Ligand SMILES: [Fe+2]
């Protein structure tokens with residue numbers, strides 16, 4: 548009987564798997580944006596490394612920072628890939644939920660209509676589905692928790708990226724004859740990191 | 754809820770018509786389901802769409818335990834015919850579904866798996882029901898390209914799927930056709946548009962005219978009985994089908 552009351556609770560709860568599906572699509576789109584930006588940092592960093600090599604002695608510090616930024620962009624892309632894998636898996640769970648919610652609704656109408664024979668089977672089928680909905684909801688909650696964790700991790704990495712970009716700006720000032728192009732590159736780093744920060748904030752808000 | 758009415762009963766051989774659902778939302782077409790039983794064996798003809806499953810299940814349960822239905826006969830692949838399949842399988846996972854071979858890999862999108870379907874060859878087949886026997890009669894292209902009707906020689910009943918269907922107004926929804934001429938007006942547009950092949954129609958009319966049919970039971974509308982069966986076959990024979998506009 549406990550299962551049944553759980554089932555009605557699930558049915559009446561304001562869980563809308565359809566909305567979850569829309570959310571996952573939004574998250575995926577936002578992740579794609581971050582991955583694309585992380586890739587552009589990678590290219591930028593490669594250019595910066597060459598530039599630092601050309602600048603030689605005057606841009607040693609800048610070269611080191613560019614290397615760090617390149618590593619950062621690769622790490623960030625990895626984190627985003629993990630995030631994307633998690634959300635694509637959620638699409639399965641949510642699709643299953645949409646289907647289950649419909650079946651559960653139909654079975655609850657059958658329960659309400661009542662049957663002259665087979666009432667136990669109807670109750671059992673309803674309880675079975677309610678339990679599946681519960682299980683899927685728990686799985687989704689767990690995924691969301693992990694997702695938030697990975698997002699927090701990504702946010703921390705981006706903060707580190709921000710520090711690297713700012714340091715690169717300072718190093719650029721000591722770039723002698725190359726100071727201006729180095730400054731240009733490091734400003735671009737900074738802007739890009741800001742953009743990623745914005746995307747991650749948007750992701751957390753979905 | 755729907756009403757289940759016994760339309761034929763002789764010994765342990767019975768036909769149950771599950772019809773009319775006052776609570777059905779008007780965006781869903783009304784359907785008839787038929788349960789043929791012989792002793793313990795029971796086959797459900799065109800179990801209907803997913804949304805009306807509670808009404809069908811509940812109405813049948815007034816007469817028999819719906820879990821004892823071992824077979825489904827699906828005249829064709831439409832959603833109003835068989836989209837409830839997954840729900841029926843919930844209550845009897847061993848349930849088997851007779852269906853044109855043409856749709857055997859399409860309908861599993863509604864439910865069921867490799868084990869569920871018994872494909873019917875184009876020429877039709879005998880369908881055992883306990884120690885009685887029914888027959889899947891070809892009705893291809895009327896309207897579906899892989900389409901069967903179910904004939905019961907003992908009861909002299911032909912379940913005719915979408916053939917004979919009528920979209921009845923709420924005040925003319927008798928179970929049995931009372932006045933053929935008034936009734937057939939609600940069938941005309943449906944047959945002109947849904948039935949696409951004139952040749953298939955003539956073939957079917959010849960076949961049906963040669964059969965002994967006391968009741969012609971469509972999946973929508975009312976049941977033709979006695980003389981109205983012959984009237985319907987003649988009317989259908991003369992009707993120009995495959996018309997985009999009436
Ligand atoms: Fe149809």
Ligand SMILES: [Fe+2]
Pocket residue numbers: 831833834914915972973
């Ligand atoms: Fe139909």
